[in-house]
Amino acid sequence: MAVRIAYAVARQIAEHALSAAPDEACGILAGTRAQISRAIPLKNAADAPDRQFRFDPEEQLAALKALDADELGWVGVYHSHPKSPPIPSPEDIAAAVDSGLLQLIVSLESARPKLKLWQVEGSSVTPLSLALDTEVDTPIDDRLSQRHQVAIVVAAVASVLLLLAVSLMLLPPAPELAPPP
Numbered sequence: 384m385a386v387r388i389a390y391a392v393a394r395q396i397a398e399h400a401l402s403a404a405p406d407e408a409c410g411i412l413a414g415t416r417a418q419i420s421r422a423i424p425l426k427n428a429a430d431a432p433d434r435q436f437r438f439d440p441e442e443q444l445a446a447l448k449a450l451d452a453d454e455l456g457w458v459g460v461y462h463s464h465p466k467s468p469p470i471p472s473p474e475d476i477a478a479a480v481d482s483g484l485l486q487l488i489v490s491l492e493s494a495r496p497k498l499k500l501w502q503v504e505g506s507s508v509t510p511l512s513l514a515l516d517t518e519v520d521t522p523i524d525d526r527l528s529q530r531h532q533v534a535i536v537v538a539a540v541a542s543v544l545l546l547l548a549v550s551l552m553l554l555p556p557a558p559e560l561a562p563p564p
């Protein structure tokens with residue numbers, strides 16, 4: 384089953400990645416394993432932020448306390464790959480193992496930011512499908528920067544796929560055969 388992510392949250396993550404480049408952006412994801420409803424950007428405290436990411440422990444603690452106060456669960460971690468595909472690096476896998484957290488990676492390798500979700504358990508790294516939730520939309524500014532437009536294109540592609548999936552589910556079931564008289 385796909386993990387749903389709110390449209391505004393996906394856009395926020397793509398924008399954070401674009402503004403942090405050439406460094407990696409990072410942050411935490413909140414909600415449930417069925418629905419990612421919030422992203423909290425954190426600063427990247429790694430020694431080489433263009434190649435790795437590390438949360439600042441105090442900032443992370445403050446963010447988790449804020450989630451607690453809003454009764455939201457910590458479900459995942461996101462970070463960006465400014466120049467590489469959205470695939471976890473060996474270092475990413477080592478950091479994620481046993482955390483039980485979803486791992487979202489946004490890649491800026493191509494013109495359009497690409498979001499990919501992963502589950503890391505022991506030595507297995509599994510891609511999860513991510514569905515954009517357009518029901519919780521937010522108003523869009525009239526004048527859009529190019530970055531906004533890029534994020535919206537990503538969102539639009541994902542929402543078309545979601546609509547396709549929804550319309551397939553809405554197809555009427557095959558008619559039942561009438562019982563013999």
Ligand SMILES: [Zn+2]
Nearest residue numbers: 464471472475
């Ligand atoms: Zn990485």
